[in-house]
Amino acid sequence: MTELWDGLVTALKLIISFDPEVMAIAGRSLAISATSSTLAALICLPLATVIHFNKFRGKRTLINIIQTMFSLPTVAVGLFVFVLFSSAGPIGGLDILFxxxxxVIGQVILISPIMLGLTISALSGVDKSIADTAVSLGASRFQMAAVTIREARFAVLAALIMGFGRAISEVGLSLMVGGNIQGFTRTITTAISLETSKGDLELALALGIILIVIALIINIVLNRIQQR
Amino acid sequence: MQRKVTTVILSTLVIASLLIGFAGCGQPRLKVATTTSLYDTGLWDYLEPMFEEEYGVELDIIHAGTGIALEYGMRGDIDIIAVHSKSREEQFVADGYGVERAPFAYNYFLIVGPPDDPAGIKDMSPEDAFQTLYQSASARFISRGDDSGTHGKEKAIWASAGYDYEEVRTAGRWYVEGGKGMGATLLMASEMGGYTLTDMGTFLSYQSELALVPIVQEGAILLNVYSVIAVNPESDPNTNIEMANNMVAFLTSPEIQELIGNYGVDEYGMQLFAPCAGAEPMS
Known part of the structure; x- marks a missing residue:
């Protein structure tokens, strides 16, 4: 039990003192996950509206597949991305492994199914008469989609936050394709894994607490934006 | 007004974290894959700034077991490897993946276990100790189980003691495959009250966290030599061979050899690594 308490104390000390290494790791985690969440959102929001507003064969199956991919194991995505970008792999020439x-690329693959699937659900929850009304008032297809997204904004934002949450909390992918390089690809979760293997449980716990604090701040900020 | 301030603060934060997060993406870099036993002792953290300053390059240290480090080398994902498994290193060079094997430091493996030595193997030869563990089948043995250099040494001791490793692996619940790095395996052995095979350097640097003591430390088979091998540019044209050669020269230079020999002496009261550039010890 003392370890938990010591972890909390260490976390507070590291945060209050703006420990440069911890701040750099936290900033890096935030930057990578925020970038991947933004890219994933830019892909998923338009794609979700296209899927939602069009009737086509196999739509149900497609949504089932997307929902199944919510459970993609992070290490499996990590392995896939590793093999893809390894020098011996098909696009190894880019030389961006580690x-x-x-x-970021790996996280986009990892979180896109969640953002996509939950955004489609969010749009399905909007009363269809809103879209119909918009059309009858002369709205273009694009405007109709915008109105529907606006109606569903709470649920859409929840989808984006879910995606971000998965990105910043995953460790398997980051370890495998990032390599946990100090000062370059070490994030909060890979640092926790390293510190735990070193037996430095207090620092590991402290980093865990810092991750939760970051998630809390992001949530507060997004919720404030949404309520405007 | 308040909204403006919030926007400014938020965008500053985002830009700052982006700068930190992706800093150094365009700089020249040298990628080293190193065995966990070298990394966990802190030796790389100690040497890294000296190398970076001398050669003006960012050193990326990826710590992995010898097995995966060699695999990275074969795939051309890194520029140089620092590992400890002589036969596999020689194979790596013979297959054309590495330029040359350059031994730079050595120490010894040892078998550590609980202070009360439940299996009664203290001061036996490594082979006899393993035989006793196998026959008693009660005291736990925690294996790395990750195809690392230490795991390779463990297999060599089982073979030398006359056992088929596949039989040992499945012999019973006393044999535990940890699947972790050296430090984590020591912590696991300590938690479970079991024995494990470890290199001296990692054991010394973790000792304060462990309820484990040295049990077996005598035996020619326990010699542990660390080598560095630059990835062969003929097998991987994109490799940074120039900087990799600098690393080999750096590690085997007299000054750095002396620093390696003195590393940790003040803290642990004994040598973690003995330098051996140009004069590989033979078991």
Missing amino acids: TPIVM
Whole structure:
């Protein structure tokens, strides 16, 4: 039990003193996950509206597949991305393995199904008469989609936050394709894994607490934006 | 007004974290894959700034077991490897993946276990100790189980003691495959009250966290030599061979050899690594 308490105390000390290494690790985690969440959102929001507003064969199956991919194991995505970007792999020539860039690519693959699937659910929850009304008032297809997204904004934001949460909390992918390089690809979760293997449980716990604090701040900020 | 301030603060934060997060993406870099036993002792953290300053390059240290480090080398994902498994290193060079094997430091493996030595193997030869563990089948043995250099040494001792490793692996619940790095395996053995095979350097640097003591430390088979091998540019044209050669020269230079020999002496009261550039000890 003392370890938990010591972890909390260490976390507070590291935060209050702006420990440069911890701040750099936290900033890096935030930067990588925020970038991947933004990219994933830019892909998923339009794609979700296209899937939602169109009727086509196999739509149900497609949504089932997307929902199944919510359970993609992070290490499996990590292995896939590793093999893809390894020098011996099909696009190894880019030479970006063991950099933050490839971590972002991996996270986009990892979180896109969640953002996509939950955004489709969010749009399905909007009363269809809203879209119909918009059309009858002369709205273009694009405007109709915008109105529907606006109606569903709470649920859409929840989808984005879920995606971000998965990105910043995953460790398997970051370890495998990032390499946990100090000062370059070490994030909060890979640092926790390293410190735990070193037996420095207090620092590991402290980093865990810092991750939760970051998630809390992000949530507060997004919720404030949404309520405007 | 308040909204403006919030926007400014938020965008500053985002830009700052982006700068930190992706800093150094365009700089020249040298990628080293190193065995966990070298990394866990802190030796790389100690040497890294000296190398970076001398050669003006960012050193990326990826710590992995010898097995995966060699695999990275074969795939051309890194520029140089620092590992400890002589036969596999020689194979790596013979297959054309590495330029040359350059031994730079050595120490000894040892078998550590609980202070009360439940299996009664203290001061036996490594082979006899393993035989006793196998026959008693009660005291736990925690294996790395990760195809690392230490794991390779463990297999060599089982073979030398006359056992088929596949039989040992499945012999019973006393044999535990940890699947972790050296430090984590020591912590696991300590928690479970079991024995494990470890290199001296990692054991010394973790000793304060462990309820384990040295049990077996005599035996020619326990010799542990660390080598560095630059990835062959003929097998991987993109490799940074120039900087990798600098690393080999750096590690085997008299000054750095002396620093390696003195590393940790003040803290642990004994040598973690003995330098051996140009004069590989033979078991």
